[in-house]
Amino acid sequence: MFVVKDAANAVLFTQTVNVACPTGQLSNNGQCFVPQPTWTILPSSGLLINSEFCGDCVQGVKNYTYDWGDGTAAQTLSWQNQTALVTSHSYAQAGTYTVTLSLSDASQTTISQQKQLVVSLKGVISVSNVEPTLGQTISLKIDNVLQDIKSVVWTISNGVTNVAKQIADVFSFTTNSAGEQTITAQLKDAKGNLINSLNSTIAVHPQCTIGQKEQNYACVDVPLAISSISPSTLTQNSKTKITVTGSNLPTTAVFSLQDGVCEAPIEQTSSQFSQFCTANSTGTKTVTVKYQANIEAGKTSLALQVNAPTAQATGLLNDTGIIECSNENTLFADCTATTMGGWFGLNQDAQLGRDALATQGQLSKVGAGDAGFDFTKISATGAALPANATAWSCVQDNHTGLMWEVKTDDGGLRDKDNSYTWYNPNAASNGGFEGYQDYRDWYTSYTQSTCGDSLSKCNTQAFAQAVNAQGLCGHNDWRLPNVEELRGIVNYNKYNPAIDTAYFVNTQSDWYWSSSPVAYNSSDAWFVYFDHGGGYNNNKYVSGYVRLVRSSQ
Structure with a gap:
């Protein structure tokens, strides 16, 4: 670029002169440079391709053009000083493609870089929840599918078999057993020919209640941590305050007395709670402590003695x-x-x-x-x-x-x-x-x-x-x-x-x-x-x- 000024240093006019640069270089403001573009293609294999171009790395480039290598028209984008330009392209069928990125300067001098892309994915299983709870409904569909695939046959290892759907349909099923389950999708063309078979895995967790934990996809009881009961001896037909002591007790904890009647819990803390109970008969009786009244999991039993009342x-x-x-x-x-x-x-x-x-x-x-x-x-x-x-x-x-x-x-x-x-x-x-x-x-x-x-x-x-x-x-x-x-x-x-x-x-x-x-x-x-x-x-x-x-x- 030439700049002409007068005696007062005022600019009279400017003129840009395109410089003929060596092969492999572009010009920018009369200077030759070797562009080092940073561009990525993700995923490395698939039908829908995303490419990102790093503009900060190639200042002076006016346009860049993608030739996707599949016979479709090249895609040209103009540089507008963005820090990054992103574009995408969908392939119609699987294969190996050479993607060419061409960069040009103001004089339309162009240099190109190439990357090879393998398009081998014929659809992918999309799962709404890969770690559902037993009884939940899961939705499945096929994404990134080739145009020649028209239908899918679903099979789930939990017993759901041979459910045929159109390729664009969403298929839903309810989990009926816990554990790892395999989802198989057979992709077929318009004539019913098998094009591809896809597999995916989900982990179905059991619905454990309070007082249980999951272990190897099964619910196992976690017994209440009860250390003592007081008093250890009751008198038949006499209402008595019974206190159970333990650790990490839930606020819903409650106990019952064998052949007896107990009132609602009182004075509940994480370490103890009490109930008033009346024993109907004598002998060794079982006190059953539960996380809550309607939960059997994790219950703990203790024993106390009920004596007959002193005759009066x-x-x-x-x-x-x-x-x-x-x-x-x-x-x-x-x-x-x-x-x-x-x-x-x-x-x-x-x-x-x-x-x-x-x-x-x-x-x-x-x-x-x-x-x-x-x-x-x-x-x-x-x-x-x-x-x-x-x-x-x-x-x-x-x-x-x-x-x-x-x-x-x-x-x-x-x-x-x-x-x-x-x-x-x-x-x-x-x-x-x-x-x-x-x-x-x-x-x-x-x-x-x-x-x-x-x-x-x-x-x-x-x-x-x-x-x-x-x-x-x-x-x-x-x-x-x-x-x-x-x-x-x-x-x-x-x-x-x-x-x-x-x-x-x-x-x-x-x-x-x-x-x-x-x-x-x-x-x-x-x-x-x-x-x-x-x-x-x-x-x-x-x-x-x-x-x-x-x-x-």
């Missing part, structure tokens, strides 16, 4: 059990005025008390039993049982609060046929004479045991001690009843035996010892005769039957 004597007396009225020679059908006539207003036993209320259907009971009696069967472990239970070891008197031993018929310690002498070495309660440790101590010529092989000495104290050692019905405070307690379970409306045999099975119609000594004769103690319910005294050496009782008093 109420101080109340049972009624007699008599539910029939009579005159001097007639047993009335019922105790109504219509039936009894002039005998109605005399307040006979059957017309008063709990028995009368039971007869009239006006007595509410916890359990069941004859007349006004209210009994509940108790299991060997101390659990309350329904009235129709066929096996039980004790009877709870719900009115008096006392719990009674039930006799067995198995030849064991509590067999109905075993009998005992009265023996109490405690001078404060034996009436002045302790009694006899065994019938053979008094009747020395008698050699047989009156209680079988269960005890070496057959007496009332030894029997109570042995039963307590066994923990009958979950308790070890069994004792000989006093005479009034023993009379309290007599049903005077029955005889042979005079007791509710639906609860007190294996009862002998005979003498049962009480703990009450006779005040006026230290050698004797009181019996209750369960043939008809009468009370009598007899010598302490007599071998009588025993039914133990317990209470908190």
Whole structure:
């Protein structure tokens, strides 16, 4: 470029002179230079090609032209001082192509560079989600496809097979199994000829719940980290606050008590929470801790002991059990005025008390039993049982609060046929004479045991001690009843035996010892005769039957 100036250094005119540069060089403002263009073609193989040209590297180039090598018209772009120019081209079919990039200066001098391109991709599988969750819907389609491909047949390794679609259609399917799955697409031309087969892989993850983690495409439980439970012992039918301690506990954590009822969680933190629970039965019970109430995964179990409540004597007396009225020679059908006539207003036993209320259907009971009696069967472990239970070891008197031993018929310690002498070495309660440790101590010529092989000495104290050692019905405070307690379970409306045999099975119609000594004769103690319910005294050496009782008093 020539510049002509005057004496004041003002530019009069300029003129550009094109310089003839050597082969392989271009001119820019009268200067020759060797262009070093930076240009890329991506992808290296495929149908749709993107080419980027770096303008900063070749200042002075006015135009550049792409010849894509497939017979299509060359593409010329003018330089406009951009930092980069991008263009694209679609090939109609696969093959090997030489792409020529020509750069020209203002004088139309041109130099060229070439790159070879292999177009071999006959379509590509496009997947909407390559790592879906089980049950999700996945969309598939074919991109970068050659013009001669018209249809595709899809096959999924999860069982979806031979689904034919037009090449432009989107195919959707729902994942039905976890794990890696192969997607196969068979590309066909208009005549149904196979042009290419494509494969792709997706990883389907299982839908794990809270309390689980994924492992090898399967959900495995992550047990709750529980370290302790407090208290470890409950009392049956008593609402108790139970606290579970652990680590990283979720705010949704909750536990349940086997054969029990629990309220909603309270005082929840990441290390512990509490619930008030009531146990319905005794024994070893399982506490199941869960991430949340409806999630079984990751649950953890602990054990605690439920004991029977301590029997509380109420101080109340049972009624007699008599539910029939009579005159001097007639047993009335019922105790109504219509039936009894002039005998109605005399307040006979059957017309008063709990028995009368039971007869009239006006007595509410916890359990069941004859007349006004209210009994509940108790299991060997101390659990309350329904009235129709066929096996039980004790009877709870719900009115008096006392719990009674039930006799067995198995030849064991509590067999109905075993009998005992009265023996109490405690001078404060034996009436002045302790009694006899065994019938053979008094009747020395008698050699047989009156209680079988269960005890070496057959007496009332030894029997109570042995039963307590066994923990009958979950308790070890069994004792000989006093005479009034023993009379309290007599049903005077029955005889042979005079007791509710639906609860007190294996009862002998005979003498049962009480703990009450006779005040006026230290050698004797009181019996209750369960043939008809009468009370009598007899010598302490007599071998009588025993039914133990317990209470908190």
